[in-house]
Amino acid sequence: MNQGINVVGLYVDDQDEALAFYVDKLGFRVHTDVRNGPYRWLTVQHPDQPSFQLGLFTPGPPIHDEATAQTLRAMVAKGAMPPLVLSVSDCRAGYARLKARGVEFTQEPIDRFGSVDAGFRDPAGNGWKMIQAPQSTT
């Protein structure tokens, strides 16, 4: 058993929509999808990263009161959540593939000192950078 970070979660406004996005468009896999009444624990995984789960959680009861949930939904929708980075081997190819699947890109691939990065958002508003490391360090 390795020690380390196992689950990190995002807030999304709609778990079904998020699931469709992360699985059908980004190519992640469902790891856990369990319900307990209105609560749904939903995590997905990058196919190359079996030890890490990305949680797709909705703000709301019983975890949050309605005012807190509204604040969280607003923060996500205005893109105020922390940056997320997806490491890719070929940013331009990934961009073309995801764009064709209808992913909402916020930035086309740009070269910066040998690394290439692009930006996209999930349907809820979480912002991702897709970064291809410089050849020399990979």
Place this chain on the structure above:
Amino acid sequence: MRPREYQRAQPPAPSSAPASAGQLQDPALLRRLLRARDRMDAASHEAWPVERLAAVSGVSEAHFARSFKRAFGIPPHRYLLTRRIEQANTLLRDTALSITEIAFATGWGSLGTFGRTFHDITGRSPSAMRREAQANMLELDRVPACVLKAAQRPDLTSAVLEKRRRTAKGKFPPSTKEVS
């Protein structure tokens, strides 16, 4: 992937819309406003009149300007300025482009307007900024370049003209037009 550190501490912005500050905006509207902001981010060198932005968000022009400011704390035009200055800073630091080339590449119509606005916002001339930035390039290469770029955006809590009025007595033609 290398470890990285990321810090973007900012003082709390003064609330400029107390009348409506207590009420949260509809997340669906915020998401559409974010889309307009993203479009400005992606092409800050282009002209972004309110009607163009409002069309991206699918709301009326009056509603857009008001809602944008409420959502993001500054009017859309001023947000665009921060992005242009950010982009100019990056080009000053990372390229050998001339100041004139940078002025036009980042969306200004003239070198004079660019230089004036840049100085008003950053307190330095573009060439002074270039010297400074190039002298301070240690360590920062541990932050993803795209994230670092956004973190070096100027914090434009007051209008550029307002800022200039406070520091200068002379009369200047407006270097930029505030739309909201």
